[in-house]
Amino acid sequence: MDPGLEPVAVLTCHLCEEPVVTPFPAEGHTFCCHGCRELWRLLGEEEVARLKAQPGINWARLRPPEESVIPSPAPASGGGTAQLELGLDGLWCASCGVLVETVLRRTPGVVAARVDYGRSLASVTFEPGRADPLRLRQAVEELGYGVHDPLPEEDRDSLRLRRRFGVAAVLGALVMMFSVPVWDGYLPGLPASLYDALGGLLLALSVPVVFWSGWPFLRGAWAALTHRVATMDLLVALGSLSAFGYSLAVFLTRGRWLYFDTSALLITFLLLSRNLEVGSRNRAGAVMQGLARLESRSAARLTADGTVETVAARDLVPGDQVLVRTGGRIPADGTVREGRAAVDESWFTGEAVPVRKAPGSPVFAGSLAVEGRLVITVARRAQASMLAETARMVAVAQGEGNRWQRLADRVLRVFVPAVLALALLTFAAWRWGAGAPWHTALLNGIAVLIIACPCALSVATPVAVAAAAERLGRAGILLRSPDGIERAAGIDTVMLDKTGTLTLGRLVLEEMAGDAGALLGPVASLELASEHPVAVTLVEAARARGLQPQPAASARVEPGRGVEGTVQGRRLTVGRFPELSWPEDLAARARGAEAAGRTVVPVARDGRVAGLYILSDTLRPETVQAVARLRAAGLRVVIASGDGEGPVAAAARAAGITEWQARLSPLEKAERVRAEQAQGHRVAFLGDGINDAAALMHADLGIAMGAGADIARAAGHWTLVSPRLTAAVDGLEDTRKAVRIIRQNLGFSLVYNLAALPLAAAGWATPALAAAAMLASSASVLANALRVLAWSPRRLLWWGLGVTGTGALLAVLAWSGL
Numbered sequence: 037m038d039p040g041l042e043p044v045a046v047l048t049c050h051l052c053e054e055p056v057v058t059p060f061p062a063e064g065h066t067f068c069c070h071g072c073r074e075l076w077r078l079l080g081e082e083e084v085a086r087l088k089a090q091p092g093i094n095w096a097r098l099r100p101p102e103e104s105v106i107p108s109p110a111p112a113s114g115g116g117t118a119q120l121e122l123g124l125d126g127l128w129c130a131s132c133g134v135l136v137e138t139v140l141r142r143t144p145g146v147v148a149a150r151v152d153y154g155r156s157l158a159s160v161t162f163e164p165g166r167a168d169p170l171r172l173r174q175a176v177e178e179l180g181y182g183v184h185d186p187l188p189e190e191d192r193d194s195l196r197l198r199r200r201f202g203v204a205a206v207l208g209a210l211v212m213m214f215s216v217p218v219w220d221g222y223l224p225g226l227p228a229s230l231y232d233a234l235g236g237l238l239l240a241l242s243v244p245v246v247f248w249s250g251w252p253f254l255r256g257a258w259a260a261l262t263h264r265v266a267t268m269d270l271l272v273a274l275g276s277l278s279a280f281g282y283s284l285a286v287f288l289t290r291g292r293w294l295y296f297d298t299s300a301l302l303i304t305f306l307l308l309s310r311n312l313e314v315g316s317r318n319r320a321g322a323v324m325q326g327l328a329r330l331e332s333r334s335a336a337r338l339t340a341d342g343t344v345e346t347v348a349a350r351d352l353v354p355g356d357q358v359l360v361r362t363g364g365r366i367p368a369d370g371t372v373r374e375g376r377a378a379v380d381e382s383w384f385t386g387e388a389v390p391v392r393k394a395p396g397s398p399v400f401a402g403s404l405a406v407e408g409r410l411v412i413t414v415a416r417r418a419q420a421s422m423l424a425e426t427a428r429m430v431a432v433a434q435g436e437g438n439r440w441q442r443l444a445d446r447v448l449r450v451f452v453p454a455v456l457a458l459a460l461l462t463f464a465a466w467r468w469g470a471g472a473p474w475h476t477a478l479l480n481g482i483a484v485l486i487i488a489c490p491c492a493l494s495v496a497t498p499v500a501v502a503a504a505a506e507r508l509g510r511a512g513i514l515l516r517s518p519d520g521i522e523r524a525a526g527i528d529t530v531m532l533d534k535t536g537t538l539t540l541g542r543l544v545l546e547e548m549a550g551d552a553g554a555l556l557g558p559v560a561s562l563e564l565a566s567e568h569p570v571a572v573t574l575v576e577a578a579r580a581r582g583l584q585p586q587p588a589a590s591a592r593v594e595p596g597r598g599v600e601g602t603v604q605g606r607r608l609t610v611g612r613f614p615e616l617s618w619p620e621d622l623a624a625r626a627r628g629a630e631a632a633g634r635t636v637v638p639v640a641r642d643g644r645v646a647g648l649y650i651l652s653d654t655l656r657p658e659t660v661q662a663v664a665r666l667r668a669a670g671l672r673v674v675i676a677s678g679d680g681e682g683p684v685a686a687a688a689r690a691a692g693i694t695e696w697q698a699r700l701s702p703l704e705k706a707e708r709v710r711a712e713q714a715q716g717h718r719v720a721f722l723g724d725g726i727n728d729a730a731a732l733m734h735a736d737l738g739i740a741m742g743a744g745a746d747i748a749r750a751a752g753h754w755t756l757v758s759p760r761l762t763a764a765v766d767g768l769e770d771t772r773k774a775v776r777i778i779r780q781n782l783g784f785s786l787v788y789n790l791a792a793l794p795l796a797a798a799g800w801a802t803p804a805l806a807a808a809a810m811l812a813s814s815a816s817v818l819a820n821a822l823r824v825l826a827w828s829p830r831r832l833l834w835w836g837l838g839v840t841g842t843g844a845l846l847a848v849l850a851w852s853g854l
């Protein structure tokens with residue numbers, strides 16, 4: 037593990053397990069914020085323990101399931117209910133959001149409540165007779181959070197923000213231009229009328245920048261003051277206002293140095309980063325709307341007597357038969373049962389060419405049947421479809437931010453007051469310690485404020501994370517957990533399962549031995565209960581032979597072994613159960629087939645093996661290349677399979693993998709992962725089946741194949757939408773790079789701030805120089821972050837040139853003014 041990343045012994049929150057900056061103790065535990073503490077009290081230790089035992093617990097998902105399949109930004113009102121939006125202050129982490137939401141929901145008269153942590157916004161639907169806005173506000177305030185009217189529409193309106201930035205950029209550039217002569221020190225030598233004209237011009241140009249363009253910061257700073265929290269806005273506002281105020285005083289007293297450019301530049305640059313942020317959020321919003329349009333509301337379900345009835349898509353249950361005609365959207369994930377069609381799956385594959393579908397092909401909700409007619413067997417409810425899942429992920433990513441971001445926010449909470457204190461101290465030390473004149477002391481204090489502005493930290497990290505998420509999306513990877521990017525850091529071992537991951541998982545029934553043929557009908561009936569590739573193959577084989585399997589009255593699936601149950605009064609088991617007795621001829625046959633690399637599935641009647649199904653599987657076409665790339669990246673590749681030695685060894689040989697383990701039970705797979713971790717490895721596990729779920733959960737990074745079992749997808753941190761192994765390799769490479777860059781950025785801005793602060797305090801950097809240095813550092817950090825998007829070298833060069841050029845120019849200009 038990288039020693040630079042994980043602090044050795046950090047105090048973590050008892051509830052959300054985030055590092056604790058300011059401890060909030062309660063009953064022997066420590067919490068990171070009072071939101072966590074109150075939520076813990078509300079839920080109780082037992083409930084918390086239960087929730088934590090669940091895989092991938094994510095506090096934002098504690099909320100009860102949404103009404104609509106695709107979460108809508110604001111619940112529709114109607115039916116005698118009223119709608120209230122509250123802006124919230126002081127939400128420290130996602131738990132705080134959950135807490136407010138829970139308490140609001142429990143308030144009498146409230147129909148629905150939803151807190152968007154990212155926007156610090158609560159939307160409440162209530163019955164006007166039984167609840168009123170005042171009471172709702174009080175309920176939130178009693179929890180210790182600030183409530184205000186949601187920021188006026190203009191604030192969330194990125195157009196306004198862009199306008200503010202545009203004005204700031206143009207006027208700021210003019211201020212810069214006219215400041216050059218000021219820096220050159222001409223001013224006092226100029227005739228008074230020119231001095232007035234030039235100084236007045238600078239003043240006139242910077243007023244709109246500071247007070248109109250900078251209004252969001254000023255208002256934010258005011259809110260921060262009234263709530264006694266130190267925020268970034270406060271720092272920015274103080275820096276800009278103090279530079280402005282100082283310059284105004286100098287101008288009125290006909291002094292020498294004017295720093296109007298500093299106050300304007302600070303605002304301009306921070307507006308740029310704000311715009312970037314809002315832009316990425318808006319994009320997520322647009323994606324959500326796009327996804328919602330793909331959702332079908334109704335479906336044509338086939339009834340038992342062959343007629344078609346229209347039902348709501350969300351009422352479909354697994355096993356339903358649904359008819360999809362040309363031009364229709366597929367309402368739920370499933371497999372094609374009859375018919376052929378060209379289906380447009382571009383919403384998740386990105387490929388415009390429709391895919392041919394035939395019986396047996398998987399189809400996904402939201403895809404469009406361009407031509408043809410299909411009957412589909414629904415595999416999962418519409419609420420659990422890839423489409424709904426994608427939308428939920430986007431919503432979570434949009435609302436919750438991520439750990440790095442929150443970490444950066446926490447750092448800011450300590451950093452901002454420290455900087456304010458340091459600025460005051462600098463001023464005091466110069467004025468009264470060193471006996472410097474007022475204006476020198478003031479200038480040095482202002483320089484500290486400006487140089488410390490940690491915008492690099494607050495801009496670069498979200499940009500890098502967003503860029504990485506976008507790359508993953510393009511590679512066909514869905515982030516299921518918001519920390520999916522950090523989890524990829526430092527992976528050195530990749531464990532894979534065989535069936536369905538290294539191989540296509542489309543088994544072919546090669547041979548049947550003993551009574552296997554005669555038992556195929558009853559066996560298929562049992563296998564209807566299982567999602568395992570073996571089960572799918574046997575059911576298909578039965579259908580191909582004209583048998584119509586009906587679900588067995590009792591069938592029990594045992595992951596990693598097979599199915600057992602009673603069919604026509606006989607106890608049958610299909611699969612590898614340990615206590616079976618084997619007739620010698622079948623045992624020999626099984627050994628032979630295994631040695632030849634085949635998967636052998638015994639069927640036993642009353643505990644005695646009666647027949648064998650001998651199946652073969654094909655390696656995915658890209659497996660060899662994917663494995664080679666993983667190894668080239670310095671990763672160890674290990675197969676962990678539940679299948680027999682023979683087939684696993686054969687697959688390993690074909691894929692070019694030297695380490696493998698066969699016949700692992702689902703629990704043993706997870707234990708293998710843990711054993712590797714105990715040896716200090718960081719493990720990514722790639723799997724597709726129920727038997728992989730435990731391993732996927734325990735792995736540092738669980739990657740589930742999208743076409744695999746639901747449970748596997750729920751357990752993994754990533755889902756591979758397109759079943760290409762190379763996508764996983766791409767994703768691993770991209771995220772490793774992104775994490776490296778994020779760390780570089782955090783390190784860089786830390787070093788920068790630590791190095792620059794004493795310089796500013798010592799009076800070696802004027803405010804103008806400080807602003808230039810800050811701009812250059814932030815821009816380079818931003819450019820670094822954008823590297824994640826793998827911009828072409830040429831574009832990067834231009835960017836680099838532009839950034840360093842601007843930085844250098846500003847530095848030279850500032851310097852020449854000294």
Ligand SMILES: Nc1ncnc2c1ncn2[C@@H]1O[C@H](COP(=O)(O)OP(=O)(O)OP(=O)(O)O)[C@@H](O)[C@H]1O
Pocket residue numbers: 533534535536563566567568570571594595596597598599610611612635636637676677678679680700701702725727
């Ligand atoms: N539904 C089933 N019907 C029949 N046999 C089964 C079934 N499920 C599992 N088995 C048997 O148990 C073995 C182990 O299953 P498991 O799901 O753990 O691994 P696998 O899918 O074959 O391989 P991998 O772990 O590489 O995906 C299978 O090879 C098969 O012989």
Ligand SMILES: [Cu+]
Pocket residue numbers: 049052054067068069071072128129130131
């Ligand atoms: Cu917390």
